[in-house]
Amino acid sequence: MHPLLRRYLPILDWGRSYNRAALSNDLLAAVIVTIMLIPQSLAYALLAGLPPQAGIYASILPIVLYAIFGTSRALAVGPVAVVSLMTASAIGQVAEQGTAGYAAAALTLALMSGGFLVMLGVLRLGFLANFLSHPVIAGFIAASGILIAASQLRHVLGVPAHGHTLFAMVNSLLAHMGQINGPTVAIGAGAMAFLFWVRKGLKPRLRALGVGPGMADTLTKAGPVLAVVLSTLAVWAFDLQARGVAIVGEVPQGLPPLTVPGLSPDLLGQLLVPAILISIIGFVESVSVAQTLAARKRQRIDPDQELIGLGAANIGAAFTGGYPVTGGFSRSVVNYDAGAETPAAGAFTALGLAIAAVALTPLVYYLPKATLAATIIVAVLGLVDLSILRRTWAYSRGDFLAVAITIVLTLALGVETGVAAGVVTSVGLHLYKTSRPHVAEVGLVPGTQHFRNIHRHDVLTDPGVVTLRVDESLYFVNARFLEDLVQDRIARGGGLRHVILMFSAVNEVDFSALESLEAINRRLGESGIGLHLSEVKGPVMDRLKMVHFLRELNGQVFLSQYDAWMALTGGRSGAAARA
Amino acid sequence: MHPLLRRYLPILDWGRSYNRAALSNDLLAAVIVTIMLIPQSLAYALLAGLPPQAGIYASILPIVLYAIFGTSRALAVGPVAVVSLMTASAIGQVAEQGTAGYAAAALTLALMSGGFLVMLGVLRLGFLANFLSHPVIAGFIAASGILIAASQLRHVLGVPAHGHTLFAMVNSLLAHMGQINGPTVAIGAGAMAFLFWVRKGLKPRLRALGVGPGMADTLTKAGPVLAVVLSTLAVWAFDLQARGVAIVGEVPQGLPPLTVPGLSPDLLGQLLVPAILISIIGFVESVSVAQTLAARKRQRIDPDQELIGLGAANIGAAFTGGYPVTGGFSRSVVNYDAGAETPAAGAFTALGLAIAAVALTPLVYYLPKATLAATIIVAVLGLVDLSILRRTWAYSRGDFLAVAITIVLTLALGVETGVAAGVVTSVGLHLYKTSRPHVAEVGLVPGTQHFRNIHRHDVLTDPGVVTLRVDESLYFVNARFLEDLVQDRIARGGGLRHVILMFSAVNEVDFSALESLEAINRRLGESGIGLHLSEVKGPVMDRLKMVHFLRELNGQVFLSQYDAWMALTGGRSGAAARA
Incomplete structure (x- = not known):
């Protein structure tokens, strides 16, 4: 086999030794991941400000393309929280949420991001991701978690608030306090309480009952599915949408459509910087997940080929009604724990989601947005680990400064400014230190x-x-x-x-x-x-x-x-x- | 004396040992520099798109303030070519040339630049200037020289061209080729030919006649004065302004006015990045001139105090009808060669220019702009030294790349983009090199x-x-x-x-x-x-x-x-x- 083919198509590597045992493991993992992904995809689409089906579409072709081009055996590609937030922030600057232009801009953003990633991969420029220092990433993820949780509060409260900075969000929430919708809060707060209990209370109980740690984790991850089912039934049974509870409503039934992203120079210019930042953040997050999982099985991943895999996935998202995607932490861990052995597990997941898109969308008609928001809030609060501030302070004031600036500016000025400032600060501090050599x-x-x-x-x-x-x-x-x-x-x-x-x-x-x-x-x-x-x-x-x-x-x-x-x-x- | 006072006011140092011998040397130097500065100041104001008196005003209070706060004994502060070009580029984006808003924006730019320099000096952040590598500066200066020469061609040809990039300038010149004014070209081309001859032909001849090298240099520098006198007389005698030769015209007679720079947040926001770039470029140029001259006499300069001296000079320019200033190479060398011993020489120069502003401005009424443009072109072509491309190529491809990008982007996209790209490229290449350590x-x-x-x-x-x-x-x-x-x-x-x-x-x-x-x-x-x-x-x-x-x-x-x-x-x- 030609070495270039082998380099660019890792599927030729693992595909040739694929066997029955791997197939059954991959199939089981796919079923588990599919069930988890249905509510998660809808929720992240909500976070990105897009119609719910965009989240499902963004998980079908992209997964297949990653399975062909990617090098990680366990990485699950699709919408993730931080990238969804960054997408909302980027396209919110060029179009109004809910308009056709908004969804079209998401396609363009995915295409640009995919093109940029493929370009970096072909030029073997994966090292550029190293410009994001560990503490800056940690600070950025923590601050994004706070922003995401704050942005979803409006769905839990049922008020029309908005904003891309913490101050604007809180301000807007306070201004709409009078419009809080009782039934919505009941569902949203109830779902949050239930999900927190599943996380903190159910898992130890399952373990105490003798359930293995992997299985206990997987069952815990099914919590959102249960919350979705129960709250959907509640809305349907008590006709809560008539009492002001926002529901997902009509979701088109069918396979992902063929979409063509807009390429007007104006739009490309406005989305250039966000596309680059989303690509790099997505790549860094994805590679660190992939590396962690690969190390557990003594496998290796190739960061430059990962760029191509993720780039292909994003380009796929752009042409099938999706939006920017990357390798997600929670979905990948579930995939890994459920026993996925090869990227074929991803392809089976895509098949499962395609079936869902064709057959199951009418079932989510009565699903309240408050439940989706609750699943997002509970998931992202796990990302908010501010201990990085304490740990860097103990080790080096320079690293602490970079983290603190990243966190403060992400919250105060938004995700793009925050991450850019983090990179500039780290690089500046490094240059400063070497500017007066010993x-x-x-x-x-x-x-x-x-x-x-x-x-x-x-x-x-x-x-x-x-x-x-x-x-x-x-x-x-x-x-x-x-x-x-x-x-x-x-x-x-x-x-x-x-x-x-x-x-x-x-x-x-x-x-x-x-x-x-x-x-x-x-x-x-x-x-x-x-x-x-x-x-x-x-x-x-x-x-x-x-x-x-x-x-x-x-x-x-x-x-x-x-x-x-x-x-x-x-x-x-x-x-x-x-x- | 309190050490802080001594640090911030170097004048207290040299002022106490000032004597008669130093006084007479400083006075002589001041007379020579003043004569050279009058046409130069008018010319650089033209380059910046400002009324001619702005160039004179920018050389009076700023020189005095630098004499108080600066540490170089020979540096002459005032308008310089590159900073004048950057000023034109920056304020051209916020106001139309010739309007009151344009001159007002120049004041604001000088104030911001001065404030930024003082801030860096007080915080002792002079090392930031090191982020501009030697080759990037050399490339930037060379490219700026080309841009400046191209921008002045319109005055030599007497056509109303414009533009801030080489392409735009050449394009605009070609579009106006039909409007070329014969008498203007005669004066402009004549002055250029004369000034080139003075540079290349007169100096060797003077040396052959036994004139010392310093004196020959100084006489050569008087060439522009002669060109100004002769062409002014020609316009007056033959009434050339009636035949389409643009003249300087009425220049207000009197001391510099007290001006108050505008501080609207909009204006400040638009001028922030240009002000920072102008400050840093001006500082780097000034410090390297000051260091070169100080080394010749085994003196030291203090870069952090230089920031304060230059900052004070710019703030002075902002309040007296000037525009951004810095330490200039040619004027400083003339000052040094003419025997200036202390910053008092600068103060005497300021006095000379003040007298000129009060008494001599009517004399430049008939001075043709083509002559001023010719003096600029001849002066800046000396800056265009593209050998840096060859020298860096021989030594290191990375440095060559940084220079080439700086030159190409300065010419193609303007001074701000060019210098910013140079800095980013140098820093990026350095990080790349350390990203794969041996x-x-x-x-x-x-x-x-x-x-x-x-x-x-x-x-x-x-x-x-x-x-x-x-x-x-x-x-x-x-x-x-x-x-x-x-x-x-x-x-x-x-x-x-x-x-x-x-x-x-x-x-x-x-x-x-x-x-x-x-x-x-x-x-x-x-x-x-x-x-x-x-x-x-x-x-x-x-x-x-x-x-x-x-x-x-x-x-x-x-x-x-x-x-x-x-x-x-x-x-x-x-x-x-x-x-």
Whole structure:
């Protein structure tokens, strides 16, 4: 088989060894996941501000495409909470909720996001996701959880509130307090209480009854299905929609339609930044789930191929009435725990959902939106783990600052600003830290060939020779710093004849740093002081050889610092020991 | 004297030792600089799209304020070419050239820029300027020079063209080709030819006649004054303004007015990003000029105090009818070469310009704009040095890419996009390079305590012990890389019992990297493999001690790699030598 085919189509790998045992495991997992996904898909579509069927459609073709192109064996792709929220925030800026333009913008967003992911994958740029540091992601997910819960309160209360920031949401809720609908609150609060009890109370009880941990988890995950069934029956039996309870209503019956996303330059321009952010957040979330699950079975995933798998899934969503999707944590864990062995489990899930779309949609006519909102709230409150603030504070103020800024700005200004600010802060802090590298003046440890900081150790020094050990790569952010430092050092020292820069920890010298070294060399030369380098790493040396610098160097390059010391001090015992 | 006063008011330093000799040197320099600055100020105001007097006003109070707060002895502050172009680009987006709103926006821009610079100075954030790498600045200046020259062609041709990108400018010029004014071209082209001759032909001739190099330079710099005088006389004598030659016209006679910049939130919002970019570009240009001149006399400048000096100058410009200013290269060099010894020379220059504003403005009534444009074109073509492309290409493709992107985007999309893209590219490339750090598997050099790369040296290894030397700080961008690398290595090795991470080149471990180390520790533990650290630097160790990691470490921390080797291999000679 051609290696490129094999790389881009992982299905050719696992598909060839597919057997009966795997089939039965995959089928069972698919049934369990399908039952869980029906209410979840409807709920996330509600969160994204889209008609309920969009959530189901977004779980059919995308799952199949991921099964073909993805590398994780257990990842379940579809709508997830954070991406649904980001979708609502992005397309809320270009169209009014409930209009045709709104649903069309969701398709365009999915297409752009898919295209961007595929592009990153083909160019093997998966490392870009690393620009989101762990703490920034943790802070962003926690803050998004709060935003999501706040955004769903309106469905639980039955009021027409809105907003994309915490302040706007709370404000709008307060303004509509007078319009709270009693029956809606009864259903919403009841469902929330029930679901919390299932989480906290039912699981320990099942375990106590001797049910295995995996099974107990799976049964617990079925809680939302029960809540949906019970509350739907309640609305139908007591005609609660006539008393102001908002229901899902008519959902078109049938397979996902073929949809064509709009491509007007205006729309593309407005959605570009959100599409990039959604892609990256979705990718990071998905890859970390996939990696966690793969590690449990000693399997590997390929992040660059994951980009292609997720990209294909999103493009699929764009053409079948869906919206941006990614690998979800809870659905993947259920899939894994239910015994899914290969991506075929995903394909069977898609089949199950397609059957649901064709046959079961009339059953959700009376399903109250308050129940869906309650399932979302209970699910996302599990994401809200603010302990990251405490943990980063204990370890590093810089990381803490990045998390705090991410959380505050996500809540105050929305998801896009929050995550962008988190990335900028992390990168800025890293650059700041490397902008003032540690530089130690070193001397020879007597009786050895080792050189150590003169301020920490009893070492030999020579008044005519200064050795500076540079503990960082030299590049534009710190180039000028070294220039200033050398200038300061020679301004202090009388009788100085030689300056040695010890490059043992210098992994790179960029063009700006080269210019700074040239400036240092020129100034030292004008003062009659030699500039020498020692312990220059191979790649750095190769690069320096490409330009004039070594020829113009007003001194020598020594392989080891000890060679430099012996040559420049003459190794004489007159070198004074420093107390 | 209170040290804070001394820090913030460098004038208290040099002012106390001011004497008669310094006074006479400063006075002479001021006369020479004033004569040069009059046409230059008018020309840069034209470039910024402002009335001519704005250029003069921007050189009076700002110079005085810089003399009080600045640390450079020779820097001359006022309008400069690149900042004038950036000003035109920024305020062209909020108001129509020639309207009152346009001049008012220039004041607001100067105030914001000044406030931002003072803020950076007080917070000692001058290092932020380092985010602009040398090659990006060089590329930006070269591209700006091309843009400036292109923007001035319309005055030389006498056509009403416009635009802020090279394409728009050329397009607009071509569209107006039919309206070219003959007498204007005669004056503009004549002035350009004359000024080029002064640069290339006059200076060698003066040197041949025995004139010293400094004096020859200064006389050459007087070329624009001569061009201004001659062309003004020509317009007046032949009544050329009646034949379509655009002239400077009425310039208000008097001292700079007191102006109050507008502060509407809308305006502030629109000008925020341009103000920040102008501040940083101006600061970088100014500091590099100041550093070059200070180094010649073994003086030092304080970059953080420079921010305050330049900030004060800009705030001064905002309240006296000016626009954003900075330390200019050509005016500073003339000032230095003419013998300026202290910032008092600047104050005398300000006095000279004030006299000009009061008494001499009627003399420029007939001055043709084509002459001013010609002086700008000849001056900025000296900035266009595209050799940076060749030099970076020879040294490093990454630096070349940053320069090329800066130049292309500055020309194609304008100054703001260009410089922002340059910064983003440099930072991105740096992060990319550190995202895949060099990690070497090392072994013991026989008979020593040194460890070297097993692929490059004949070293002792042990099949049960793997040592990985990490040649980069560990932080969020490369944290996952290390995780993958260790996973790959243990997947290969049979019989592995211990993994040692040698941290001699690790200067930092951030929270993301800590989590990766925890994950590595957990996975190795599950496989029954010990994780050990060696040669951990003091600051890194201090930080690791603050969290649970060391307690949960599934192995030991060794002071030296040799200790680790001896302890884990038992120092037995059974360790196999590798060919």
